[in-house]
Amino acid sequence: MLKKAFFGLLHTLGYHSRYTSVLHHPGKRSLRPSYVLDFDDAEKAFLEDSARSFNYAIDYSLGYRQKELYLVRLQDVQLLGNSGALVLDGKVVVESVGEVSRLAKSDAFKEVSLLLPKKRVGRYTSVLFLPWADHNNYHWFFDCLSRLYLVLEHIQEPIQVIMRRDMAPYQLETMHFVLKGYPQASVSYIGKHEKWQVEEFVLPSFVANAQSGFLPREIANWLRKKVWHGYGVQPNMAKRRIYISRANAKTRRVLNELELLPLLGRYGVEVVRAEELTYQQQVQLFFESEAVMAPHGAGLTNLLFSEQCQVLEFHPANLIKTHYFLLCKALGFRYSAVIGTTGDKLENYTVPVQEVEAWLKDIGV
Incomplete structure (x- = not known):
């Protein structure tokens, strides 16, 4: 009782x-x-790196099952x-x-x-x-x-x-x-x-699963179209290249971002601070972007609203997260990652500038 x-x-x-x-x-x-996704060797290698960084708490290199x-x-x-x-x-x-x-x-x-x-x-x-x-x-x-x-x-x-x-x-x-x-x-x-x-x-x-932005294609397309239509997204023939900065964030900042800025300028990459935009503006921006670069963070969620783009994501060596790799997998976007130094207690780190430049050269001017 x-x-x-x-x-x-x-x-x-x-x-x-x-x-x-x-x-x-x-x-x-x-x-x-449920069903299982297939990965090529390069994708499996990235997923293995991610699993290792989390001491194999999540290991999608062994297979990703859509629930x-x-x-x-x-x-x-x-x-x-x-x-x-x-x-x-x-x-x-x-x-x-x-x-x-x-x-x-x-x-x-x-x-x-x-x-x-x-x-x-x-x-x-x-x-x-x-x-x-x-x-x-x-x-x-x-x-x-x-x-x-x-x-x-x-x-x-x-x-x-x-x-x-x-x-x-x-x-x-x-x-x-x-x-x-x-x-x-x-x-x-x-x-x-x-x-x-x-x-x-x-x-x-x-x-979606843990650490995953993967959505079955019919659900991803449904959600994308609903938000595009709701915000009145307008097509723009002049595609943009953007870098999402976390300079004003408390965590996961790129400590050598100032070294990147001249390089980004040479390749026509705009530096964007998402917190300064309305959400409608963010959706429109990503819809117009053909290339997106960013340190890992919630701002990359807006890749969901890109029409088609190539993605370069930065990670600290000890926290390689799979959320947006799997989102790109769902949407058919080309995804690449640059692994930086080990993050500090606030997950801040530096990235190898030469690898960023190699990716920019690869996607062309």
């Missing part, structure tokens, strides 16, 4: 210490089976407004927060917060993924919006998409862009300190 009361108090405070899975739930509907895509219809579940996590019979649904390794980092497990209960009748879905997608465009597009494709293309009945009003403006904008053309869908806004008990919930699987 005391144990039940204890867990009841924790649940009232928005904290759940146990989890459950719905992978074998009777309401699950498989939409597309199964599915929907699960659930009855009488709670959605937590502070995290987007689902709770079924007092336990957090693993598939609503991505994977088991993220559970301990989710507000559903680590944050005690009074959440006001509200009942909601009808059919709902949500792709909230907090705190990761909070003002982070990588997680927003790959872990949130991409999942809506599964719902909107396969659920014809009326359905309400649960969203937070306090998300970044570009997130609210792009959410409405993807909903256009789907009259069955509308938006309902939940507060950070609310938890909704919903009559029926449709849970979409996550599409």
